[in-house]
Amino acid sequence: MAIIELRGIQRRYEIGDIVVRAIRGLDLDVEEGEFVAIMGPSGSGKSTLMNTLGCLDKPTEGTYVLDGLDTSAAGPDEFADIRNGKIGFVFQGFNLLSRTSALENVELPLFYDRSGSKADPRARAKAALTDVGLGDRLDHMPNQLSGGQQQRVAIARAMVNDPAFILADEPTGNLDTEMTLEVMSLFQQLNERGKTVVMVTHEPEVAAYTKRVITMRDGAIVSDAPVTERRRAAVDLDAWKKRHARIAVAEASP
Amino acid sequence: MTAAKLIRASALSIFRNKMRSFLTSLGIIIGVGSVIVMLAVGSGSQAQIKASISSMGTNLLMVMPPRGPREANRLSMADVGKLRSEASYLSAITGEVRLSSSKVVGGSGYWSTSVYGLEPDYLTIKGWPVESGAFFAEADLDKRAKVAVLGSTVAAELFPGEDPVGRSVRIGSTPFTIIGVLSSKGSTGTGTDQDDVVMVPLDTAVNRLMRDTSIQSIEMSVVAEELMDEAQAEVTAILRESHRLSEGDDADFSVMNQAEIIKTAAQTSQTLTTLLAAIAGVSLVVGGIGIMNIMLVSVTERTREIGIRMSVGARRRDILLQFLSESVILSLLGGLLGILLALGVSFVLDTFLNTPTLVSSAVIAASAGFAAAVGIFFGYYPARKAADLYPIDALRYE
Numbered sequence: 001m002a003i004i005e006l007r008g009i010q011r012r013y014e015i016g017d018i019v020v021r022a023i024r025g026l027d028l029d030v031e032e033g034e035f036v037a038i039m040g041p042s043g044s045g046k047s048t049l050m051n052t053l054g055c056l057d058k059p060t061e062g063t064y065v066l067d068g069l070d071t072s073a074a075g076p077d078e079f080a081d082i083r084n085g086k087i088g089f090v091f092q093g094f095n096l097l098s099r100t101s102a103l104e105n106v107e108l109p110l111f112y113d114r115s116g117s118k119a120d121p122r123a124r125a126k127a128a129l130t131d132v133g134l135g136d137r138l139d140h141m142p143n144q145l146s147g148g149q150q151q152r153v154a155i156a157r158a159m160v161n162d163p164a165f166i167l168a169d170e171p172t173g174n175l176d177t178e179m180t181l182e183v184m185s186l187f188q189q190l191n192e193r194g195k196t197v198v199m200v201t202h203e204p205e206v207a208a209y210t211k212r213v214i215t216m217r218d219g220a221i222v223s224d225a226p227v228t229e230r231r232r233a234a235v236d237l238d239a240w241k242k243r244h245a246r247i248a249v250a251e252a253s254p
Numbered sequence: 255m256t257a258a259k260l261i262r263a264s265a266l267s268i269f270r271n272k273m274r275s276f277l278t279s280l281g282i283i284i285g286v287g288s289v290i291v292m293l294a295v296g297s298g299s300q301a302q303i304k305a306s307i308s309s310m311g312t313n314l315l316m317v318m319p320p321r322g323p324r325e326a327n328r329l330s331m332a333d334v335g336k337l338r339s340e341a342s343y344l345s346a347i348t349g350e351v352r353l354s355s356s357k358v359v360g361g362s363g364y365w366s367t368s369v370y371g372l373e374p375d376y377l378t379i380k381g382w383p384v385e386s387g388a389f390f391a392e393a394d395l396d397k398r399a400k401v402a403v404l405g406s407t408v409a410a411e412l413f414p415g416e417d418p419v420g421r422s423v424r425i426g427s428t429p430f431t432i433i434g435v436l437s438s439k440g441s442t443g444t445g446t447d448q449d450d451v452v453m454v455p456l457d458t459a460v461n462r463l464m465r466d467t468s469i470q471s472i473e474m475s476v477v478a479e480e481l482m483d484e485a486q487a488e489v490t491a492i493l494r495e496s497h498r499l500s501e502g503d504d505a506d507f508s509v510m511n512q513a514e515i516i517k518t519a520a521q522t523s524q525t526l527t528t529l530l531a532a533i534a535g536v537s538l539v540v541g542g543i544g545i546m547n548i549m550l551v552s553v554t555e556r557t558r559e560i561g562i563r564m565s566v567g568a569r570r571r572d573i574l575l576q577f578l579s580e581s582v583i584l585s586l587l588g589g590l591l592g593i594l595l596a597l598g599v600s601f602v603l604d605t606f607l608n609t610p611t612l613v614s615s616a617v618i619a620a621s622a623g624f625a626a627a628v629g630i631f632f633g634y635y636p637a638r639k640a641a642d643l644y645p646i647d648a649l650r651y652e
């Protein structure tokens with residue numbers, strides 16, 4: 001069953017007399033367990049699409065069926081509940097609450113949980129942080145963590161409510177190579193455990209860790225192809241670390 | 255999201271910015287504090303007025319001329335005589351005339367004071383003993399004797415260090431022999447020195463010092479407290495007869511009992527208290543506007559935080575309640591500090607500055623409630639503004 005089903009989606013912005021057509025007629029199906037990369041030039045509508053998928057924004061036209069649920073008629077409160085229960089968000093800029101510990105940041109979605117099925121939020125948040133390898137950083141504030149670690153906190157937060165899928169808009173855009181590999185290896189792990197992931201990226205190397213690449217241009221999908229030579233981020237991370245260890249050793253003993 | 259979580263989250267964000275939170279609620283602190291202090295000073299002085307009026311005499315009844323400026327005063331010596339002979343519940347009665355700021359000359363110089371024309375019963379009604387010499391008697395009234403009794407302040411001013419009994423003073427141009435000095439009675443609640451007084455026989459005052467024969471008031475003691483109402487009714491009836499008023503006529507005098515006198519006296523200070531408290535109340539409103547101002551700044555500053563909260567599933571109502579509870583907690587804390595401040599100031603006024611204060615728990619409860627109401631009222635608009643943000647715009651906000 002398709003977990004994401006978009007039909008005839010359009011999103012127009014009207015600024016004065018100018019009408020910007022950010023998405024112009026887009027159909028898309030994403031099945032459970034997929035790992036999708038969305039690529040395309042700047043301004044092609046990738047973020048707009050992600051916002052639509054994430055129920056942060058309502059399309060001007062078209063239907064969006066999410067996990068079997070038609071969102072066309074949903075109001076702001078239903079959207080909030082969908083975001084809370086079905087979607088995990090990861091942003092380029094991490095978007096963690098400052099001066100708030102990693103643990104409390106991860107707990108935040110549970111704070112707004114209305115299903116009542118998520119008992120012991122503290123333990124859940126701890127488990128999620130341990131899952132992303134930050135079990136020893138629970139009480140660290142965002143400004144005490146590296147970019148990669150902050151993004152892992154954000155991923156833990158996205159995972160803590162056990163959502164139907166994870167959306168990530170350029171999650172590695174602010175990260176260096178090592179951190180990018182860390183984050184991608186984390187996404188791959190999650191995906192291997194069955195989680196659906198849709199992410200936006202500008203970098204083909206990053207897209208190579210996913211299973212399917214969609215390319216957008218001018219608010220429409222221009223190509224949609226499976227990844228043939230899929231790379232493993234964990235392996236690349238190991239190789240990268242070894243190489244750098246050698247360089248460091250070489251530099252230390254001239 | 256439960257109330258406890260909400261309050262915890264709001265308290266956290268308040269304590270994260272301690273200095274700013276304090277300054278924000280300063281308006282409320284001062285507002286609540288000054289309202290309570292004003293009311294405390296007001297009720298303190300009223301309690302004092304009550305106490306001093308109770309000290310005016312026991313089971314006191316008082317007849318006064320009508321209040322309106324147009325109506326002539328028709329109280330006369332004859333009224334006093336008629337009451338004395340006909341009223342059955344009275345244990346003591348005196349007519350009273352007063353010449354305020356009369357120049358009294360004698361001894362070491364002169365002194366400006368109030369001269370009262372009274373009858374011997376006066377001291378019984380007031381329970382006011384003579385310190386030296388004696389008070390005048392019926393015979394002095396009949397003779398219109400030129401004798402005077404000095405209050406202790408006047409005695410001390412004109413005859414410092416000596417006993418004035420036997421000496422003489424002039425009131426206006428009339429010489430009087432001093433026959434007694436009263437014991438000291440102290441000040442009234444409103445600060446008037448009760449000992450700054452000269453008393454002469456009523457008939458003497460009316461005939462030798464006043465220009466007309468009307469008297470200014472009649473004071474009476476009723477034999478027992480339970481008979482106050484009967485006595486008051488009887489006095490009214492006798493005076494109506496004396497003034498030849500027929501059935502439907504308005505009385506040209508008023509009979510008040512002690513409770514009514516207290517009420518009248520308290521009314522003036524009540525009005526003043528209300529006025530001061532209202533002014534202080536304005537500062538509470540200004541404090542509320544201060545909270546609104548900071549909350550608006552805070553909403554702008556935390557736009558991104560609002561976006562993040564929305565993106566993980568906060569409903570608009572959650573955001574609204576978060577900001578609303580922040581402003582309510584801020585103003586409640588301000589109210590609490592204001593109450594503590596007021597208690598401290600009242601204590602200092604009462605203990606060290608000789609200003610009686612009375613802090614009532616009802617006022618404290620009301621001002622705490624009012625502070626919370628201010629928080630809700632002035633916090634609603636900023637909270638609404640936060641809740642109405644569109645998630646994407648909030649997330650994108652730099």
Ligand SMILES: Nc1ncnc2c1ncn2[C@@H]1O[C@H](COP(=O)(O)OP(=O)(O)OP(=O)(O)O)[C@@H](O)[C@H]1O
Nearest residue numbers: 013015020021022041042043044045046047048049
């Ligand atoms: N709130 C908005 N108001 C007006 N126009 C907007 C708004 N948001 C996006 N757009 C327009 O919609 C188009 C698509 O924007 P979008 O952010 O989706 O692009 P993108 O593919 O994510 O670009 P980038 O790679 O730079 O992030 C752009 O032309 C942009 O100017």
Ligand SMILES: [Mg+2]
Nearest residue numbers: 046047048169
């Ligand atoms: Mg974008």
